Amino acid sequence: MRFKGKKYSGKRSKKTVVLVTGASTGLGLACVKELQQRKDIHVIATARKNSLSRFESSGVQGSENLWIRSMDVLSKRERDQVLEEAREKLGGIDVLINNAGYCLRAVVEQVNETERLQQIDTNFRAPLALIRGVLPEMREKREGLIINVSSVGGMMAMPTMSIYSASKFALEGATEALWYEVKPWNIKVTLVEPGFINSGAFRKVKLTKESERSFKDRNDPYHFHYKFMADFIAKFMRKTPATTDKVAKKIVRLIDQKSPPLRVMATPDAILFDLLRRFLPRRFYHWVLYHMLPKVRFWGDVWIPAENSFYGEYEDDRENSRFSEFKSDQKINV
Numbered sequence: 001m002r003f004k005g006k007k008y009s010g011k012r013s014k015k016t017v018v019l020v021t022g023a024s025t026g027l028g029l030a031c032v033k034e035l036q037q038r039k040d041i042h043v044i045a046t047a048r049k050n051s052l053s054r055f056e057s058s059g060v061q062g063s064e065n066l067w068i069r070s071m072d073v074l075s076k077r078e079r080d081q082v083l084e085e086a087r088e089k090l091g092g093i094d095v096l097i098n099n100a101g102y103c104l105r106a107v108v109e110q111v112n113e114t115e116r117l118q119q120i121d122t123n124f125r126a127p128l129a130l131i132r133g134v135l136p137e138m139r140e141k142r143e144g145l146i147i148n149v150s151s152v153g154g155m156m157a158m159p160t161m162s163i164y165s166a167s168k169f170a171l172e173g174a175t176e177a178l179w180y181e182v183k184p185w186n187i188k189v190t191l192v193e194p195g196f197i198n199s200g201a202f203r204k205v206k207l208t209k210e211s212e213r214s215f216k217d218r219n220d221p222y223h224f225h226y227k228f229m230a231d232f233i234a235k236f237m238r239k240t241p242a243t244t245d246k247v248a249k250k251i252v253r254l255i256d257q258k259s260p261p262l263r264v265m266a267t268p269d270a271i272l273f274d275l276l277r278r279f280l281p282r283r284f285y286h287w288v289l290y291h292m293l294p295k296v297r298f299w300g301d302v303w304i305p306a307e308n309s310f311y312g313e314y315e316d317d318r319e320n321s322r323f324s325e326f327k328s329d330q331k332i333n334v
Contacts, residue, residue: 013090015042022100024054030248046071073100073126083133092137095145098127103205108162110210123167144187148175152195152270160229190260195269196240232294242267
C-alpha cells in the first residue's frame with residue numbers, strides 16, 4: 001500500500017519506507033525477507049555493527065530498495081543518523097517496526113540496578129526514542145504506521161522474567177496511550193504480541209550474574225524456578241506451530257490494512273492467554289496460571305546431593321523427583 005500524505009510538501013520516496021530494528025536475526029530478519037519481496041516497499045534494515053555480518057550469511061544483500069544500516073538502538077547518535085538519512089533521501093519513515101529487544105531471565109531478587117536499567121532501556125526507552133524521531137514527519141504527512149513488537153510477557157507476567165515483563169508492560173502502556181494521541185493525524189499504532197515461537201531464541205536468553213549462579217547451584221532457593229521454567233519454555237518453543245516466518249507475515253500484512261487493530265495476538269498461546277484474561281475472574285485466572293507452572297509444587301525445595309533427596313514430604317519420592325529429570329549437559333546461555 002502506498003502512503004499518500006495530504007499536506008506533506010517535502011521530498012519523499014515513491015515507495016513505502018519501512019524501518020525495521022533488530023533486523024539481523026530471528027523475527028526481525030524474517031520481516032526483512034518478507035518485506036524484500038514487495039516491489040512497493042523500501043526497507044531500512046538495522047542492527048548493531050557487530051551483527052551486520054549476519055545479513056550476508058542469511059542471504060540478505062543490500063540494494064537500492066534494501067538499505068542495511070548499523071544502528072544500536074541505545075545510541076542516540078546512531079538513531080539520529082539513520083533517521084536523518086531516511087529523511088533527506090526518502091522523505092522520512094512511513095512504517096516503523098520496533099523489533100529490537102532481548103529477554104533477561106531472572107527473579108526480582110536477582111536483578112541488580114544496572115541489569116534492570118539496561119533491560120528497560122532496550123525494550124522500552126529505545127522504541128519510544130525512535131517513535132519520537134519519526135512522528136514529526138508522520139504528523140506532517142498525516143499518516144504513518146508504528147508497530148511495536150511486544151510479547152505475551154507484556155500481557156501477563158511470567159516468573160523468572162520479571163524485568164522483561166516490566167519492560168513489555170511499559171511498552172504496552174505507552175503504545176496504548178500513543179494510539180489515542182496520534183489518531184487525529186491518521187497515524188496507526190499496533191502492538192504485536194507473540195508467545196512461543198518455534199526457534200532457537202530460548203537459547204539466547206540472557207541471565208543476570210545472580211540468576212546464572214542460581215541456575216548452576218542446586219542448593220540455591222531459586223534454582224528449580226529457573227530449571228523448570230527453562231525446560232518448560234524450551235519444550236513449548238520446540239513444539240509450537242508458530243514460526244518467525246508466520247509471525248513476520250502477520251506483521252507485514254498490517255501495512256496493507258486500513259485500520260489495523262491496537263493488539264495482534266500473533267501465536268496460538270497468545271490467543272489462549274488473551275481469552276483466559278478476558279473471560280476468567282482475575283483471582284481465578286491467577287490461580288489457574290499458578291497451577292499451570294511446571295512442577296510448581298516443588299519450587300523452593302533444596303537438593304541434598306549427599307542423600308539424593310529433597311527436604312520435606314518428597315524426601316523419599318525419588319521417582320517423582322525433579323532432579324531425576326535434570327540434564328547434566330544443561331547449557332546456560334548468557
